[in-house]
Amino acid sequence: MPARRPGRGRVLGEASRGIGRATSVTTRASARAATIVLLAVAALATASVAQVGTETFVGTIECEALPRLRPLRTKVTMTVAEGRARYEREIQHSHGGPSGIFERGEGPVAPNGDVTLTTRVDTPNYSYEAEYKGRIEDSVARLTGSQRWRLRTESGSIPRSCTLQLRRSAS
Numbered sequence: 001m002p003a004r005r006p007g008r009g010r011v012l013g014e015a016s017r018g019i020g021r022a023t024s025v026t027t028r029a030s031a032r033a034a035t036i037v038l039l040a041v042a043a044l045a046t047a048s049v050a051q052v053g054t055e056t057f058v059g060t061i062e063c064e065a066l067p068r069l070r071p072l073r074t075k076v077t078m079t080v081a082e083g084r085a086r087y088e089r090e091i092q093h094s095h096g097g098p099s100g101i102f103e104r105g106e107g108p109v110a111p112n113g114d115v116t117l118t119t120r121v122d123t124p125n126y127s128y129e130a131e132y133k134g135r136i137e138d139s140v141a142r143l144t145g146s147q148r149w150r151l152r153t154e155s156g157s158i159p160r161s162c163t164l165q166l167r168r169s170a171s
Helices: 012-050
Strands: 055-063 072-081 084-092 098-108 114-122 126-137 140-151 158-168
Touching: 055 140, 072 158, 084 114, 098 126, 114 140, 126 158
Parallel strands: none
Antiparallel strands: 055 072, 055 158, 072 084, 084 098, 098 114, 114 126, 126 140, 140 158
């Protein structure tokens, strides 16, 4: 039987066990709280990549030349909101001027910043499908992909590689 302390009705062994259990419970609660804090910080960091608000990116798209044409280099814009990215760029005439026709596409933005954009353009003279994949990191978006062109006057399709380089707009 455990020893009793004079003047007290408690057994020393019981008091020691109680203190040990309280410390153990406190340590587990602290560990849980620390885990919750770390998860919350990770969620906030992820939310900044996933774009909780609307953000605008501006930059360029560069593509290889199509047969009998020059390589493409023109302005492109992209907005990101609610886990989706939407982009737009004006298609250039074969002689290089603006056509008034726009390539517009969209796709999902993953929590880690991965983005995939797709579109289909259809005009009386040509059509093409495009897919660009990449990542948004900090204030920069870099994507690579390809377009698959079909000219109405030719059979088959013509692939061409493209890159998009965009920076978050200061607005």
